[in-house]
Amino acid sequence: MIKAILIFNNHGKPRLSKFYEHYTEDTEQQIIRETFHLVSKRDENVCNFLEGGLLIGGSDNKLIYRHYATLYFVFCVDSSESELGILDLIQVFVETLDKCFENVCELDLIFHMDKVHNILAEMVMGGMVLETNMSEIITQAEAQSKMEKSEAGIAGAPARAVSAVKNMNLPEMPKNINIGDISIKVPNLPSFK
Amino acid sequence: MALKIVKGSIDRMFDKNLQDLVRGIRNHKEDEAKYISTCIDEIKQELKQDNIAVKANAVCKLTYLQMLGYDVSWAAFNIVEVMSSSKFTYKRIGYLAASQCFHEGTDVIMLTTNQIRKDLSSPNQYDTGVALTGLSCFVTPDLARDLANDIMTLMSHTKPYIRKKAVLIMYKVFLKYPESLRPAFPRLKEKLEDPDPGVQSAAVNVICELARRNPKNYLSLAPLFFKLMTSSTNNWVLIKIIKLFGALTPLEPRLGKKLIEPLTNLIHSTSAMSLLYECVNTVIAVLISLSSGMPNHSASIQLCVQKLRILIEDSDQNLKYLGLLAMSKILKTHPKSVQSHKDLILQCLDDKDESIRLRALDLLYGMVSKKNLMEIVKKLMLHVDKAEGTTYRDELLTKIIDICSQSNYQYITNFEWYISILVELTRLEGTRHGHLIASQMLDVAIRVKAIRAFAVAQMATLLDNAHLLTGNTQRNGICEVLYAAAWICGEFAEHLEDPMLTLEAMLRPKVATLPGHIQAVYVQNAAKLFATVLQKHEGETDSQAAQETSQLLIDRLPLFVQSANLEVQERASCILQLVKYIQKLQQKNVEVAEEVTALFAGELNPVAPKAQKKVPIPEGLDLDAWINEPPSESESEDEKPKAVFAKEEPKHSRSRHTEVDEKELARRREARKQEQANNPFYIKASPSSQKVYDAPGVEHIPVVQIDLSVPLKVPGMPMSDQYVKLEEERRQKEKADKKKKEKKKKREKRGKGRKGDSGPESEEDITPAHHVDIVTEEMPENALPSDDDDKDPNDPHKALDIDLDKPLADSEKLPVRTHRPEVLKSPAEDRDDNTIPQETKKKSSKDKKEKKKDKEKDRKRSKEDKKKKKKHKDVEEELPESLPEEVVQSEETKEVAVPPTSADVVTVSSSAAAATVDSSSAAAAESEPEELKDTEPDDTKSSKHKKKKQKKEKEEKEKKKKKRHHHHHHHHSDAGAEDSVQNGTVEDEEPLPPMSNYSLLAENSYIKMVCDIQGNHQDESKVVVSVIFENKSDSFLKSMEFNVLDSLNSKLQRPDGAGPHDGLTVPFQLPPGVSNEARFVFSVQSIVMPQKLKGTLTFIVKTDESSTHEKLDFKLHFTCTSYLITTPCYSDAYAKLLESGDLKGSSLRLEGVNMPFHHLLARICFHHHFSVVERIDSCASMYSRSIQGHHVCLLVKSSDQTVSIDAKCDEPSLLGNVLDEIKQTFSKC
Secondary structure, X not given: OEEEEEEEEOOOOEXXXXXXXXXXXHHHXXXXXXXXXXXXXXXXXXXXXXXXXXXXXXXXXXXXXXXXXXXEEEEEEOXXXXXXXXXXXXXXXXXXXXXXXXXXXXXXXHHOHHHHHHHHHHHEEOOEEOOOOHHHHHHHHHHHXXXXXXXXXXXXXXXXXXXXXXXXXXXXXXXXXXXXXXXXXXXOOOOOO | OHHXXXXXXXXXXXXXXXXXXXXXXXXXXXXXXXXXXXXXXXXHHHHHOOOHHHHHHHHHHHHHHHHOOOOOHHHXXXXXXXXXXXXXXXXXXXXHHHHHHOOOOXXXXXXXXXXXXHXXXXXXXXXXXXXXXXXXXXXXXXXXXXXXXXXXXXXXXOOHHHHHHHHXXXXXXXXXXXXXXXXXXXXXXXXXXXXXXXXXXXXXXXXXXXXXXXXXXXXXXXXXXXXXXXXXXXXXXXXXXXXXXXXXXXXXXXXXXXXXXXXXXXXXXXXXXXXXXXXXXXXXXXXXXXXXXXXXXXXXXXXXXXXXXXXXXXXXXHHHHHHHHHXXXXXXXXXXXXXXXXXXXXXXHOOOOHHHHHHHHHHHHHHOOOOOHHHHHHHHHHHHHHOOOHHHHHXXXXXHHHHHHHHHHOOOOOHHHHHHHHHHHOOOXXXXXXXXXXXXXXXXXXXXXXXXXXXXXXXXXXXXXXXXHHHHHHHHOOOHHHHXXXXXXXXXXXXXXXXXXHHHHHOOHHHHHOOHHHHHHHXXXXXXXXXXXXXXXXXXXXXXHHHHHHHHHHHHHHHHHOOOOHHHHHHHHHHHHHHHHHHHHHHOOOOOHHHHHHHOOOOOOOEOOOHHHHOOOOOOOOXXXXXXXXXXXXXXXXXXXHHHHXXXXXXXXXXXXXXXXXXXXXXXXXXXXXXXXXXXXXXXXXXXXXXXXXXXXXXXXXXXXXXXXXXXXXXXXXXXXXXXXXXXXXXXXXXXXXXXXXXXXXXXXXXXXXXXXXXXXXXXHOOOOOOOOEOOOEOOOOOOOOOOOOOOOOOHHHHHOOOXXXXXXXXXXXXXXXOOHHHHOOHHHHHHHHHXXXXXXXXXXXXXXXXXXXXXXXXXXXXXXXXXXXXXXXXXXXXXOOOOHHHHHHHHHHHOOOOOHHHHHHHHHHHHHHOOOHHHHHHHHHXXXXXXXXXXXXXXXXXXXXXXXXXXXXXXXXXXXXXXXXXXXXXXXXXXXXXXXXXXXOOOOOOOOOOOOOEEEEEOOOEXXXXXXXXXXXXXXXXXXXXXXXXXXXXXXXXXXXXXXXXXXXXXXXXXXXXXXOOEEOOOOXXXXXXXXXXXXXXXXXXXXXXXXXXEEEEEEEOOOOEEEEEEEEEEEEOOHHHEEOOOOOHHHHHHHHHOOOOEEEEEEEOOOOOOHHHHHHHHHHHHOOEEEEEEOOEEEEEEEEOOOOEEEEEEEEEOOEEEEEEEEOOHHHHHXXXXXXXXXXXXX
16 A cells, blocks of 8 residues: 655755545644654665654655655555556556656646646555556547647637646746656566566 | 437546546645645535536546545445446446445445446446456455355356456455355366466466465365466466465475475576566475475475575565575474575675565574674674664564573573673664563573673673763663663672662662563662661671661652552552661661562562463363352353354253253353452463553653664673674684693683684583583473464454365355255255264364354254244144144243244245345344344243243243244235244234246246346446246257347347347256346337237257257247336435426325335335335335436335325336236236
């Protein structure tokens, strides 16, 4: 079982938090802070496993994380999950994001948390891995956004226009994460089929 | 229409959307909290608007704020509203928000049941998918129970996308509603062989998760998994299966033997490290389970160790970590194979990665021997000095102590060395483990007699230098060692060189800054030291020294007498008075030493931690027997805690007396345990010293940490290093001595200054430096060997420990919402049958808890038996017109043994009603406990109060009469339904009779069709017709085709490509006696008028000999009610709606309605899809909405069998029709 999935940046700002067990908002923030504290002080070239934060679960739990450019992707899992499998799953997740957002960067996650959630929902459901095949995940996610667009129809057009105008005022979004950064060596792991 | 939408969206396009919110927060970095609070105010405004798009936008923003840590539970109802939107876009936003912030305590979750059910059966797969995903996050026991059947149906959905989600979510359903596991399991098992790999993987996932907690129930699946393992190519699935085998092998060694070969092949062939690693892991598990039986698997061990070594040597830190992790598993059973890789593991101790160092530390534990212990610990001590993080240093500290103390100090050859290691460890700053060091010191000093002199000397130095410890580490508890030091010095004071000096050190004013429990020990042991000093000086002519000592105590003790700590104060004032008295005697030159020493005479022996628990109960002693007769229960009735007794079987008959007693005793035992746990004077099984350490006060004293870069050297303390050297020399010397074959063995306490030749030595040659007799901990004689199974009682998986191989009993069928006629036939009979398989199940279970359950079940069953009797009685009563009094009388006498009749009836009828409307079942459930309580006092009354009881019986009789009276007026709404019997106490919330919306569509000798028509949430113009087909014949029915003649207004939705007059194939066949449900979607244009559609069902009847083609005509009646959708509504929104003036009114009067008001409301809610907005006495406002968005409001008033309904709606003809239908409903009953 996956207990929680957290994404935060190098400063510990949460970009996505998905808890598969209930905690109060305060506890959730505390867990995020604690996890950030544990993960951030680790060097780049150490292993990606950490034995439990104190808050989330007991000795059975592990933190498995990957660090991409400005973002940490942290999965808290129990012993029923394969460590290397989860590492691979994180990779699949990030690559999927990269495909869905076309060169994903932190800003994409900041402004489209809901979309990230929707993509994640196609991979992990209620703490259990639903799908590991990237193309399947993308197909389902895109089919749903297509549905969303068709529902918006004409009515959505003006809103989209306004949102485009609003975005123009933004300073140029730096594309921090690119696929070059992402392809951090995954030792001999053929991606799941 | 479209224009209106566009206009609406232009209005809102300047609303703040999620992106704007995020942007705003980023632009207000300095006053973020303030900005967000204004945003929340805006959101609250937006949520009040009617436009669902605005609401959805607001909820979306709330989801973001929730991530930032803001509590958004106040918007739960709005989230439900957005969830029930017909548009996928909004629905998804709603479900996402719900999945982020709903939990079991969220009360509006109750409202979602029907919504979720609708979404689950939506024709759009993504609606279903979104609902499943959301539900997986917030499923509650109630939701799980109500929806289990719907989800189970989805497991066989045509779309793999839905199937895999449905399969996965079943795990959550099992956790919340364990009863669903057995009925759902066959289908789950079936999904293991689903053609779609995603579904298969999901099924494997769920079963692995289940089997991990209760492996023994899943052993029978092993062959299936074995097949999957050899055939599957999906690594994810393979990993899961292999992990599962790892959990199964300990239970079935034969499985392990079979596994070795394919696993070894996989290890050799796979290129995926993740898979390889899991294979190795499982092979290890197999080897562990086989370790006793199969010696010739050394090749496999070698293979594993060799592969792991490759992992550990890899440059990838992840593999290194996992390699070490797996290695530690091998270590437990095959330490020899691991020990040969000691070099590699020691190397990992130097790794820069903390996770890896920790793993290496774990391994070290199993690798020490007498030979290398000192060397390894020395290395660890170096790490302790270097370690930066306190976590890692603490880990090191505990590991050192673990390593040294393992198996009763087996590997320690020199305890002086160990004591000095402990003393060195006290110099650690900021460790949390002071108490650990302390207990080691105590343990060693007590149990190793030979070391006491040395230990006492060391402890005296520690006490003397206490300021070094207490200076800055008070918060971190290293001062705990002073507790041990003081006690050791006091208890073994005879070994002290200068007790006076130590006494002085223990009475320094600074001691008063120590935590209370340590001060207490100081004071007590100061007294012991005082006794020693006195004794020492007794023989001397000059009594000066002794008197000085008394004076010292008299001077210093008042400091402790003032202590805020009760223990310190009490001990100090006691001892102060004692010393004052002694001083008086001393001045009279009386010899007191002997008497004072007698105060502390006798030696304390170590007691094993569980000794107390293991004392066997002497024969003939019954701890549960009454010493005095218990006071009669009726007297203490008032004080009885109702909650405790609520579940208890009331005492009512002699025959069951023993059973009741047992239960009562169990309860008392429990209560006593509780009391003991809370009683500070009750000696608990754990060592008392450990308890003392938990004293508060240490944690919260703020202390400034001083960073000392120079390592602290406690003056006069030996360094443990020197022992390493000495030990080496000693061993060499011994070796040399042996070589020379000297018969006279010299053994000194320390092998100082010896020289000898070097040479290899084996483990056996090493002899301990001291003659150590390790005192074993005391255990009571004939202690009972007991293993405490400390399973977490709160573990939700405990409930899932269910035997899955037994055939399914009818009672275990999942609750189905739809009311099929056969469900209602004879609940009492059904239940009676079911108890038989239940009983066999019970017998197989050995668990104590299960037994308890059994009792409950037994109780239930007996109740049901009674219920049956009761039913007979009812029948009897109804047969003759004039009720013969004697019959009743005899029944009443029986009644003595059958007490809670009313409760029985409530149970039954409420369970029958449970499957109806949520609200009604809730009402029934509410009323149930109340009534139970009401009846209980009667039953628990002891026989002493027979008179009273008789009176009660009379009352009951009267009630019965009333009830019968009631019967005649009360209509029987459903055939075979339970009469809503009241016991007269809770009249107005009586349980509801079961209701069903399914009406007969058509029937002939072969088939019966009943149908229910519901509006479709997702689509404004769709209506879903659920038809239950029941095969009444003895033949097989197949090729059923359902066809309806479309009207201009309503059309049956046919698949693409089908002609407008083609029928729809019913997607199942019906064996004899079976019924099944199919859903058909109709598109409707106008909903203001009811209408009828003609249709035909054609089917083939197949008997053994022949098959005939049959048809059945029917008329589908679309009432206006079927276009209404139950929609919750807030009272303020409701008021606004009425004020708006857009609605047109109409009214209705019903005469002669003879039913309780809440029944009336429940009927309107259930049959006409309304929800109650507010209810005040016999007046209620209700709301519903049509699929096209018309609001329908009702004001229902009831007085004296007359019900008046004022109604308002924005579509008068719709309203007229709805009211007509309501009228019809009530005229029918």
